[in-house]
Amino acid sequence: MTIIGILQIVLFVVVLVALAKPLGAYMARVYQGEKTSLDPALKPVEKFLYRLFGTRETDEMDWKTYAVAALLFSAAGVLFLYALQRVQGFLPLNPQAFGAVSPDSSFNTATSFVTNTNWQGYAGETTMSYLTQMLGMTVQNFVSAATGMAILIAFIRGLTRHQSPSPSGRGVRGEGHRGEGLGNFWVDLTRSTLYILLPLAILVSLVNISQGAMQNLTAYQTANLLQPTTDSNGAVVTTQTIAVGPAASQVAIKHLGTNGGGFFNANAAHPFESPTPLTDFVLILAESVIAAALCYTFGKMVGDTRQGWAILAAMVILLTTFMFVAYWAEANGNPAFAQFGIDQTASDANPGGNMEGKEVRFGIARSALFATATTATSTGAVNSMHDSYMPLGGFVPLFMMQLGEVVLGGVGSGLYGMLVFVIIAVFIAGLMVGRTPEYLGKKIEPFEIKMAALLILIMPLTVLGMTAFAVVHPDGLQSIFNPGAHGFSEVLYAFTSQGNNNGSAFGGLGANTFFYNILGGIAMLISRFWLAVPTLALAGSLVKKKQVPESAGTLPTYSPLFIGWLIAVVLIVGALNFLPALALGPVVEQLMMK
C-alpha cells in the first residue's frame, strides 16, 4: 500500500461525506414539495407532465396502491424495453444496422435494466442501436433509480406520519392528517427524475465529455493500425473498427442511478466511458453520492438529522473498512507471479501489487476503491476485472453484495434495505433495555418483524439456493471455466450479483446460457420486487401507528454505541448466512495459495 493510494481512498470518503448534507437537504426540499432553486426551470415541466398524465399532486396513495403503481410502471418498462430491442432493426439511429436482439436475451436485458440490476448478457457495441441505448437503457437507468427513490420516500413517510386516536378512541387521524397515505408514486417518481437525477446527470456528463468521453451519433470509425497484427486464422489485420456513440450521457446516469450497465462491453474500464483518473473519481462519487445524501434527506424528513448521520456513519465505516481490505489484498500482490519473475513492488514506475485485470491509468488503489464502491452501492459497473483479483480481494466485492446491498446500496433501495436492518437492530436492542422496541416513536410489533424477517430471508434463500442448484446441475457446471474453489466463487458471485440487483460480473463464468439467463432473471425479479412489496407493506403498517414520545427510557438510535450495534447486526446477519459458502470459495482459495 502506498501513501498516495491510501490518500485516494481517504479523499473519496471525505468528499462523499461532505456532499451528503447539501445534496441531502436539497432532496428533502424536493420530496417535501418545498421551493428549490431549480423551480423556475423545472416547475412548469413538472406541472405540464401532471396535466398530461392527469396526475393530481395531492392524491395520496395507501401502501397497496403505491405498490401496484410501482409494479405496473415496472411491468410497462419491461414490455417497452423488450419490444424496443426486438424491433430496433426497423427504427432510426441505427448506423451499424443491428438487427433484432434474440427473445431470451431481450427479456433478460429488459428485466435486468428495469430491476436496476443491469446485469449484461450482451456486449453493447455489437448488439444495441443508438436508439435502443438512448430510449431503452438510458431511460430505464433514470426511472428504475427513481422508482427505488420513490419507494424509499414512501417508507420514510410511513415512519414520520402518524395517527393518534381521538379522545373517544375511534382512531381519527392525528397530526399526520393524511390517513394511511404514503404519498403519490407518480409525483415521487417525477420529482426524483426531474429535480435530482436529470440535473446531476447533465453535470456529470459535461465533466465526463470535457475529459474526452465519447458522445456522438456517427457510425463506427475505422482506424489504421500502427502495427499490423494477425487474427486467429493467421490473416493479416491492418485496420480496427472503433465503436463510438452517445456514451457519455448514458454513463453519467448509469453511475448516478447505481445501474452499472455499460455502453461498451468493457464498462468503466473503456477509455470512451471513463477516459481519465478524474472521470474515474467522478464516476465513483456519482454512484455513491445520492445514496449517501439520502441518509441526510431521511434525517431531515424525520425531523432529526442525527438519525440520518448515524445510518450514514454505519455505512461509511463498513465501506471504508472493506475498501482498505481490498486495497491491502491487491497491493500485497500475487505469490504465484513470483515464479515468473514479475516485480510487484510499488515504485514510481510500477503501481505494485496484483495488476492482472487492472487498468494502468487507475492502478491498485483506485481499482480496489472502484470494486468496493460499485458492489457496496448496487451499481455493478467495473473499471477492473474482479475475477483476476486475489481471492481475498475478490471476497470484498462478493461480501459487500452479500450484506444485502445496504452499505450505501442502490439509490433508495439501499437505504430502505438498511432501515430493515435498523428495525431488527432496534428490536433486539430495544428488548435489551426493557421496552417494547420502537424506532422514531413507532412501535416495532409482530407485523413489522414479520415483514423485516421476510426481507432478510429472501435474499440468502435465493442466492444460496440457486448457487447450490447450479453447482450440481450439469448445465450449471458446464459454464464453469475454472474448476475448484475459484469456479465456486464465480457461480456464487453471479447469483449474489443478480440476487442483490448489483449486476457486476466476476467473469470466468459462461453466464450467457439458457440455464444462467433463466435462473438469473428470476433472481433479479425476486430481489427487486419481492423486497419492494414487503417494504411498502411495512410502511403501510408503520403509518397507522401512534407516535410514542421520547423519554429517558427510549433507546437512542443515533449514539455511537447504536451505530456499532447496527454494524454488528449487518455483519452478523450477512456473515452468518454466507460464511460456509465463503469458506468454500474465496477463503479456502486464499488459504491454499500460501
Place this chain on the structure above:
Amino acid sequence: MKTQSQSQIYQRALFDSFRKLDPRWMARNPVMFVVEIGSVLTTLLLIQAVPSSLLGTGFGAGQENPAFIGAIALWLWFTVLFANFSEALAEGRGKAQADSLRAARQDTQAKKLAAPTRDAKISLTPSSDLRQGDVYLVEAGDVLPADGEVIAGVASVNESAVTGESAPVIREAGGDRSAVTGGTLILSDWLVVRVTANPGEGFLERMIAMVEGAKRQKTPNEIALNILLAAFTIIFLIVCITLLPYSIYAVNANGAGTPVTITVLVALLVCLIPTTIGGLLPAIGIAGMDRLIRRNVIALSGRAVEAAGDVDVLLLDKTGTITLGNRQAVEFIAVGNVQERELAQAAQLSSLADETPEGRSIVVLAKEKYNLRGRDGGAEGMTFIEFTAQTRMSGVNLPPNRGKRGGGIEIRKGAPDTMIQYIASSGNNVPTELNAAVERIAKNGGTPLVVAQDGKGLGVIHLKDIVKGGIKDRFAHLRKMGIKTVMITGDNPLTAAAIAAEAGVDDFLAQATPETKLTLIRGYQTGGRLVAMTGDGTNDAPALAQADVAVAMNTGTQPAREAANMIDLDSNPTKLIEIVEIGKQLLMTRGALTTFSISNDVAKYFAIIPAAFATTYPALQALNILGLATPASAILSAVIFNALVIIALIPLALRGVPYRAVGAAQLLRDNLLIYGVGGLIAPFIGIKIIDMLLVALRLA
C-alpha cells in the same frame, strides 16, 4: 402459601420434560421443533449405521462411525430435553401454587337466602349451584361459597387462602371494603352477600388458571421474537441444506475427500439456530408471571405484564401512596390579641372527642407544645358536636361554670369557608390576619382548620400531609427510567402543588373526579403514552378500565377489581413500581439471551466449518483457531456446549436479567458488553474446554 418442596418441583419438571417431547407440543416452538427433528434424524442414522458396522460394509453403509453418530444424537436429545426442562421448571412453581389454591376451592353448602335480608328463609344449596345475583348468608366459621359483594353486615375475614396474609380483614356493606372472595374464611359475625361470579368464573378460578399458565397466551413481543427466531432458523436451514451440494461440488472439483455427512450438517444446523433463546423463551415468559405472583400480584393478562415495562406515565393516588394516610397538626396560628396557648387549648377541647387521626394529632400537639391536658378538667358537662355534612364543622359546648361569663362557651372548628360564614353570621368581623394565615397554610400544601370561640375567630390549626420517607428517591429513580409520575388528589391546586413539589412528582391532578382522571388518562394516551394506575374505589373503575396497566387493590371494591388487569393481594399502592421493573426485566431477559444466542454462532462456525471439510480442504485447518483435536471432537464439543449452555442459563432465565434504573443508553451498553461480547467469547472457551475433556477421557 404452602408450597411443595424444591425436590418435588424438580421431579415433576423432569417428568414433564419427557412428556413435552410430544411433537404436537414441540411444534409450538419452531426452533426446538427443528432440533427434535434433527434428533430423530440422527437417531435413524444411528440405527442404520449400527448393523452395517457390525456386519461389515455391504449392508446400508453408515455415513459415519456409529459412536460419533450416537454421541451427536444423544446430545441433540439432551438439547431438546434441557429446553423442555427449563419450561417445566418455570411452570412447576405456578403449579405448586395452583394446587394450594385449589385446596381452598372446596365445594361447600351455601346458606342461600330467599331475600337479601339476614332473617330471610335459608335453603342449603351446594356452592356450585350459586349463580350471579343469588344472595347467601355466612356466619363465623363458614367458608365463603362464592365471590360477591356484601350487602349487609360487618365481619372479620381470613383471606389467607388468596393473599397468603393471615391477619384478618374487615368486610362490610357499602364503601370500599365490600368485596369478598370465595374460598376465604369468615372469622366472626355474619355477612349477607350477593353473588357476583358464576361457578368457574370466580377470582380463585381465574387465579389458578393464571398461575398454572393454562390459558397463557403469547404476548406481542414474544410473538415478534418468535417470528424473528423462526426466520433465523429458516435461513440456517438453507445454509446447511445448500452446504451438501457445495460439498459435493468441492469433492468433485478437488478430487479429494468425501462430501459432508448428514450427521455433521444436522449438528451444524442445531448449533447455528438460536437454540439458547429458542429453548428458554417459554421459561422466561412463565418466570416473569411467576415473579409477579411471588410479589403477591396476580396479572389477569400476560399482555399487561409486558405493557408494564413500556409504561411512560404512572398515576399515583396521593393518599396512602405518596403521603401517609392522614394529615397531622403541626402548628397553631393565633390571630388578633389571642394567645397561641389560648388557641391551643380551645383546639384541644374541641378535638377531645374527635377520634380521627387529624383530631388526635391536634390533641397531641397541644399537649406537646403547651403541656395541656384537655381531660384534666374532666369532661363532665361538655357536649361534643360531631361533624356532619350539614354543619360541616365540629366542636364542643362547655357548661357555664367553666366559662368566664354567665353562659356556656361554644367552640367550633372546621374548614375555612364554613368557619368564615359562621363567624360572619355571628355578627363578628373576620380578622384579616386569619385570612392571611389560611392562605399561607394552603399555599404550603397544608390544610387550615379555623377555630372559633363564641363566634369569634381565634386562629388557625395547620394540618399537614406527611410525605412518606424515601418516596422522593423513588420518583427520581422513575424519572431516570423515563417514567413520568403524576399525583392524583382531591385537594385544591395550591395544596396539591405544594405536596407535589415536596414529594418530587413530575405533575399532579388536583380536585380529581372520576371524569377528570379519565380525561387525563385519555390525554396521555392520545399523545402516544402508556399509562399505569392503581385504584381501589368504585369511582376509580372507569379510569382503571382506560389505563393500559391497571392495578386494583385486593381490598378494593368489586367494580375496581373487574376493571383492572392486575390485582395486588397486598394492597400496596407503591407496588406499581415493582411491577414496572418486572415488565422491563421480562423484555430484557429475552433481548439479552437473543443477543447471546446469536453471538455464539461465530465460535461455532470456527469449530465446525474446518472440521466438516477437513477431508476435502485441509487448508481450512487454518480456521481451527481453537486447535480442537479432531474433526469429530470439534463437532461434538460444539454440540455439547450448545446443549449445556441451555442448562447453565436456566437460572438466569428464571431470575431475569437484573434491571437498573440508569437510562436506556447505559443499559444497552452494559447488556451488549455482557451478553453480546460475552456471547462471542464464552463459546470459544467452553468449546475448547469440552474438547480437552473429550480428549482427556479418550472419548474422541
